[in-house]
Every structure is written in C-alpha cells, then in structure tokens.
Amino acid sequence: MSRKVYLKILHLGFRTMSEYRFNFWVHFFTPFFSLFVSLNIWRLVDLDSSSGSLFTNETIVPYFIWAFITQLILVNQHWEIATNIREGDIVNFVMKPISHFGRYHAQSVGFNLLRFLFAIAAAIVMYRIQFGVFGFRILLFVFSMILAHVIEFTVGYIVGVLAFWIKLSYGFYNMYMIFRYFFSGLVVPISLYGGLLAKVLMYLPFQAVFNTPIMMVMGKSSDLLFLLLIQIFWVSVLSVLSRLIYKRGLKKLEAVGI
Amino acid sequence: MRKYFLIYFKTLKMSLGNALEYRVNFYVWAFVNVVYFLAVLVFYKFFLGIADNITGWELQDLLILYGTYSIFFSIAGLTFLPMIYGFSDFVKNGKLQNCMHKPLDLLFQSSFRWMDFDDVYSLPLGLIIIIVTIINYDIKISVAAVLLYIFTFLCGLLILYSMVILVTSLAFFYTDISAVNPLVWEVIELSKYPSGIFKGIWKFVLTFIIPVGLMTVLPASLVVGLVENWWYVIISFVIAVILYVVSRTVFYRTVRRYEGVGI
Numbered sequence: 429m430s431r432k433v434y435l436k437i438l439h440l441g442f443r444t445m446s447e448y449r450f451n452f453w454v455h456f457f458t459p460f461f462s463l464f465v466s467l468n469i470w471r472l473v474d475l476d477s478s479s480g481s482l483f484t485n486e487t488i489v490p491y492f493i494w495a496f497i498t499q500l501i502l503v504n505q506h507w508e509i510a511t512n513i514r515e516g517d518i519v520n521f522v523m524k525p526i527s528h529f530g531r532y533h534a535q536s537v538g539f540n541l542l543r544f545l546f547a548i549a550a551a552i553v554m555y556r557i558q559f560g561v562f563g564f565r566i567l568l569f570v571f572s573m574i575l576a577h578v579i580e581f582t583v584g585y586i587v588g589v590l591a592f593w594i595k596l597s598y599g600f601y602n603m604y605m606i607f608r609y610f611f612s613g614l615v616v617p618i619s620l621y622g623g624l625l626a627k628v629l630m631y632l633p634f635q636a637v638f639n640t641p642i643m644m645v646m647g648k649s650s651d652l653l654f655l656l657l658i659q660i661f662w663v664s665v666l667s668v669l670s671r672l673i674y675k676r677g678l679k680k681l682e683a684v685g686i
Numbered sequence: 687m688r689k690y691f692l693i694y695f696k697t698l699k700m701s702l703g704n705a706l707e708y709r710v711n712f713y714v715w716a717f718v719n720v721v722y723f724l725a726v727l728v729f730y731k732f733f734l735g736i737a738d739n740i741t742g743w744e745l746q747d748l749l750i751l752y753g754t755y756s757i758f759f760s761i762a763g764l765t766f767l768p769m770i771y772g773f774s775d776f777v778k779n780g781k782l783q784n785c786m787h788k789p790l791d792l793l794f795q796s797s798f799r800w801m802d803f804d805d806v807y808s809l810p811l812g813l814i815i816i817i818v819t820i821i822n823y824d825i826k827i828s829v830a831a832v833l834l835y836i837f838t839f840l841c842g843l844l845i846l847y848s849m850v851i852l853v854t855s856l857a858f859f860y861t862d863i864s865a866v867n868p869l870v871w872e873v874i875e876l877s878k879y880p881s882g883i884f885k886g887i888w889k890f891v892l893t894f895i896i897p898v899g900l901m902t903v904l905p906a907s908l909v910v911g912l913v914e915n916w917w918y919v920i921i922s923f924v925i926a927v928i929l930y931v932v933s934r935t936v937f938y939r940t941v942r943r944y945e946g947v948g949i
Contacts, residue, residue: 448860448861448862450856450859450860450862450863450865451860451862451863451864451865452865454863454865454866454869455865455868457869458865458868458869458872461869461872461873461875461876462872464888465875465876465879468879468883468884468885468888469733469740469879469883471883472737472740472741472883473733473736473737474737475736594708594710594711595708595711596708596710596711597711598711599710599711599714599715599717599718599804600714602715602718602804603714603717603718603721606718606721606722606725607721607725609725610725610728610729611725615729616729616732616733620732620736621732
C-alpha cells in the first residue's frame with residue numbers, strides 16, 4: 429500500500445511539472461550557467477604546469493561536464509517543508525500513514541524525473557565520448573550520483589524541519605550552499621586545494637555531493653572505495669539525523685485543528 | 687515623488703520589523719555574509735596562486751570588485767530585487783488587483799512590496815572591504831573616478847531593475863515563475879567575475895544583451911584603472927535608459943493579460 433502511495437505522489441509531482449512546464453525548463457537550464465562560468469574561468473589557468481594535480485588542461489573540461497551532470501540531479505524542498513510547518517499544514521501529514529520525508533522526496537523526484545533521466549543519458553553519452561567504451565565506472569558514477577542526490581535532499585529536509593524551532597530557517601541552507609559551492613568540487617577540484625585543506629575536505633559531506641561522483645569516473649581506482657564509504661557514511665548520518673530532528677520537532681508542534 | 691519616498695520608507699520600516707521577528711534567521715544571515723566573503727577570499731587567493739592574475743585583475747582589484755558587488759546587491763535587496771520573490775503568488779492569488787485600485791504607479795507597487803534584509807550586512811562589509819583594500823594597497827583614486835564610479839553604479843542598478851521587471855512580467859504569461867529566482871541569481875553571480883574572462887560572442891551578450899558586465903565590473907574597473915573602453919560609461923547609461931523604458935512598456939502591456947475575480 430505504502431509503495432503505491434509514494435508512486436501516486438511521484439506521479440502527481442510529474443503532473444505538476446507538466447502543468448508548469450516553464451518552471452521545469454528554467455530549472456533544467458539553470459545548471460548550464462555554473463558550467464559556463466567554470467569553463468570560462470579554468471580556461472585561464474595552465475594546469476599542466478601546476479604540480480601535484482590530478483587534472484590537466486585537457487581533463488579539466490570533462491571534469492566540469494561531469495560536475496554539471498551531477499548538478500542536474502540535485503534538488504531540495506527546504507522552503508516548501510518549512511512553509512508547511514510554519515503555516516501549520518503539517519497537521520494534515522501527521523494523521524496520514526506516510527513518511528513526511530518520503531512524501532516530499534517522491535514529489536520532488538516526480539517533478540524532476542525528466543531531468544534525472546536526462547542526467548543519466550548524458551552520463552552514458554559523456555562516458556562513451558571520453559573513454560570510448562562502456563565500463564563498470566559509469567555504474568559507480570550513477571550510484572554515487574544518486575547518493576549525492578540523497579545527501580543534498582536530506583540537508584534541505586533538515587533545514588526545512590528546523591522550522592519547528594525557528595520559523596525562518598533558510599539562512600542555514602544558504603550557509604550550507606556557500607560551503608558546498610567552494611568546497612565540494614563544483615568550482616575547484618578538491619585535489620587542487622592540496623595539503624591539509626584537501627585532506628580535511630575529503631571527510632566532509634560537501635565533497636560527497638560533487639567530488640565523489642566525479643572521482644568515480646575520473647579518479648584513481650585506489651581511492652574509489654574510500655570515497656564511496658565516506659559518501660555512504662554521510663547518507664546514513666544525515667538520514668538518522670533528519671528522522672531524529674523531525675520526531676523531536678513533532679513534539680513541539682501545537683495545533684488546534686480548526 | 688515625495689509620496690513614493692514616504693511609502694518606500696514605510697515599507698522599509700515594516701520589512702525590518704518582519705525581519706527582526708525571525709531573529710535567528712536575521713543573525714544567521716550576518717554569519718552567512720561574513721562566511722561568504724571569507725570563502726570568496728580563499729577562492730581568490732587560491733586561484734591567484736595558480737594563475738598570476740585573472741585577465742589582468744590582481745587580488746586588490748578583485749577585492750574592490752567583490753566589495754562593489756556586495757554593496758550593489760545589498761542595495762538591490764533593500765529596494766527592487768525582492769520583486770522577483772513571490773511575484774507568482776502575488777499574481778496567482780489576485781493580490782495585484784488590490785494594487786490596481788490605488789492611486790499609485792502599479793509598477794512601483796509591484797516592485798517595492800517588501801524589502802529583503804538578508805544581505806543588509808553586505809553593505810557595511812562591502813564598504814569595509816573597499817576602504818581597507820584602498821588603504822592597504824595604496825590605491826590612488828581621483829575625484830573623477832569616484833564620480834564615475836557612482837554614476838555607473840547607479841546605471842548598473844537601473845539595468846538590474848529593468849531586467850527584474852522583464853523577468854517578473856513573465857508571470858502574466860506562465861503564472862508560476864518561481865524557478866526563475868535561482869536562474870536570476872546564477873546570472874547575477876556572473877557580475878562577480880571580471881568580464882575579460884568571457885570571450886567572443888559571450889562577451890558581447892554579457893555586455894549588450896544581458897548587460898551583467900556593466901553592473902559591477904564597470905564601476906570597479908574605473909576605480910582600479912582597468913577599464914577596457916571609456917565608451918562603456920556612456921554605453922552603460924544608454925543601455926540603462928533603453929532597458930528601463932522597454933521593461934516598463936513590457937510590464938504595462940503584459941499586465942493587460944492579468945485576470946482577477948476580486949474575491
């Protein structure tokens with residue numbers, strides 16, 4: 429029964445997308461700007477002469493194309509979740525036998541389904557162009573990309589449910605976005621930071637959003653397991669945290685039911 | 687005119703009251719602004735560590751640019767930029783109809799519904815960055831450069847305002863345009879980088895079609911002496927005026943599509 433409900437919500441999300449097609453297409457094309465800026469900036473740098481880097485002038489372009497593909501599947505609904513709590517509509521959810529997280533996630537996946545399918549298709553085409561053959565690593569990339577999607581959505585969810593305590597919580601999401609922007613590999617490959625900073629960043633959740641999926645196709649084979657384990661660790665931690673915060677938040681909920 | 691200023695300041699006061707109602711969020715934004723600046727500083731330092739400069743812009747020049755960018759968007763947030771947030775709901779819920787009955791300019795009412803205090807800290811922060819950079823790097827600035835800086839800065843604001851009007855006018859066609867906000871921010875982010883990084887057709891597009899390059903890069907380049915072409919000062923003014931006239935016309939033409947039942 430439960431699975432059917434989520435499929436129905438997913439379908440509703442998809443129908444919403446087809447109703448507001450303009451929004452969908454704008455949302456679809458927005459990540460192109462990051463790709464555009466990154467490619468223009470990195471064109472100015474001679475990576476071949478900088479030592480100790482995984483990347484060269486030739487590989488930096490594919491790097492940012494992989495980052496762009498990963499960006500296509502990142503979504504969040506922190507604003508909707510917080511508004512729902514702030515305005516008291518959450519009362520309707522509390523009485524339903526479905527997960528609060530699951531409901532928003534299914535809706536979000538439904539709305540962005542075409543974008544996700546495009547991302548997977550783009551990944552397969554890109555892999556073929558870059559490496560000429562199909563390999564195991566493309567599967568690792570898709571798997572890691574899905575985990576990145578879960579991390580991003582869960583962070584947004586946690587920020588959203590903070591609205592149980594602080595009515596406007598989106599400042600925290602912006603804080604996360606700043607760290608994610610600079611320290612995830614979206615604008616600078618982590619390995620280029622070098623030294624202690626690069627080592628520390630490897631253990632943080634930000635790099636699990638961009639760096640890990642990209643390394644699944646472009647990194648050294650010896651690092652893959654470590655990176656995947658770090659990513660799985662953060663998915664687990666954030667999932668547990670999101671449930672805990674939601675449950676504690678529910679205890680604070682006050683509603684008169686009119 | 688006085689009436690409009692009075693209404694603006696009343697709205698500003700009310701928006702500040704609203705922002706202070708959610709104190710935690712208000713203070714978190716102070717932290718967000720400082721963290722963002724520090725992250726940008728790390729990024730600039732890192733980048734200049736592997737490239738000598740960014741199309742001729744060195745660290746002090748980039749800091750002046752970032753300071754200008756901070757002030758620019760703080761002022762935009764305190765005036766017209768919130769127009770893009772929630773305008774869909776404004777149209778969808780029929781609230782625009784209430785404005786139509788008032789003896790005030792409809793575009794003014796739509797543009798200055800509330801002010802965003804999230805980036806208010808960027809205003810002093812941007813000023814501090816510029817002043818400290820000028821003192822530390824002993825940058826000599828003439829009075830003419832300061833006047834041109836202010837002039838092009840104001841032209842940049844008018845350009846952005848016009849672009850915001852054009853984008854929000856889409857709500858009369860598509861109703862829900864909430865996805866436009868991140869797109870607008872992605873475009874705005876382009877004004878944080880020297881326009882020299884864009885070449886060929888893109889440079890033309892970002893100077894004349896979507897004139898992001900004229901918003902903050904031009905004023906900053908006048909101060910640090912990196913202006914590519916002095917004609918850009920006049921071009922900035924001409925584009926600002928043309929864009930404003932076009933966007934105002936588009937807004938009043940598209941508003942005719944608006945339908946409301948007034949309940």
